[in-house]
Amino acid sequence: MMRDQGRLIEWFDEKGYGFIQPNDADKDRVFLHIKDFARSGPRPIVGCALEYLVILDERGRYRAKQVIYLKAAQTRALAANKKRPVSTARASSLKPMQIAAVVYIVIVALLSFIHLLPAYSFIFIALMNVLSYWLYAQDKEAAQLGNRRVPEQTLHIISFLGGWPAAGLAQQKLRHKTQKQPFRKIYFCTIVLNILLLLWLISPLNVVLR
Numbered sequence: 308m309m310r311d312q313g314r315l316i317e318w319f320d321e322k323g324y325g326f327i328q329p330n331d332a333d334k335d336r337v338f339l340h341i342k343d344f345a346r347s348g349p350r351p352i353v354g355c356a357l358e359y360l361v362i363l364d365e366r367g368r369y370r371a372k373q374v375i376y377l378k379a380a381q382t383r384a385l386a387a388n389k390k391r392p393v394s395t396a397r398a399s400s401l402k403p404m405q406i407a408a409v410v411y412i413v414i415v416a417l418l419s420f421i422h423l424l425p426a427y428s429f430i431f432i433a434l435m436n437v438l439s440y441w442l443y444a445q446d447k448e449a450a451q452l453g454n455r456r457v458p459e460q461t462l463h464i465i466s467f468l469g470g471w472p473a474a475g476l477a478q479q480k481l482r483h484k485t486q487k488q489p490f491r492k493i494y495f496c497t498i499v500l501n502i503l504l505l506l507w508l509i510s511p512l513n514v515v516l517r
Contacts, residue, residue, distance in 0.1 A: 327371055443474060
């Protein structure tokens with residue numbers, strides 16, 4: 308558990324809960340309930356700056372505990388820190404994965420076209436990527452609403468079957484599953500296993516499709 312800071316971006320006053328967006332844009336939104344404030348005070352309003360303890364609750368959501376309001380001076384300091392040029396480094400770190408995803412899709416399309424892979428392989432990979440992104444979006448929504456989550460095993464299986472490019476895109480665009488290190492490690496393992504499977508399918512050792 309660690310303390311973090313962010314701003315309230317959504318609040319349902321009649322229900323007494325909302326969501327915080329951490330100052331680090333790469334982090335997932337954090338669930339906040341009115342009873343999780345460290346002490347009583349004014350009702351939260353969208354845009355207020357907060358400091359809080361981050362926990363993982365029984366529903367698998369990141370939840371704020373021991374929440375306090377930040378003072379104006381602290382808010383100005385946060386705004387100054389936010390202007391620091393960190394986006395360039397973050398963007399550059401994404402480029403290798405983006406390039407790898409594009410190269411993978413192009414190679415699968417080419418191998419399907421020259422019949423080193425079955426003709427339906429490219430269509431199958433495309434469907435796996437569409438399904439992968441949709442499942443991540445469904446899981447993100449379920450996490451926010453407290454509904455039943457998509458099993459992580461399902462996400463990993465779809466990734467292994469070729470949906471890993473869309474999975475990586477969904478993680479970044481939806482800001483989902485980016486903090487769970489065990490999940491991320493398994494995700495990268497599915498990429499390696501999928502590439503090994505692809506190499507086996509086009510190798511002379513594969514006699515099933517020949």
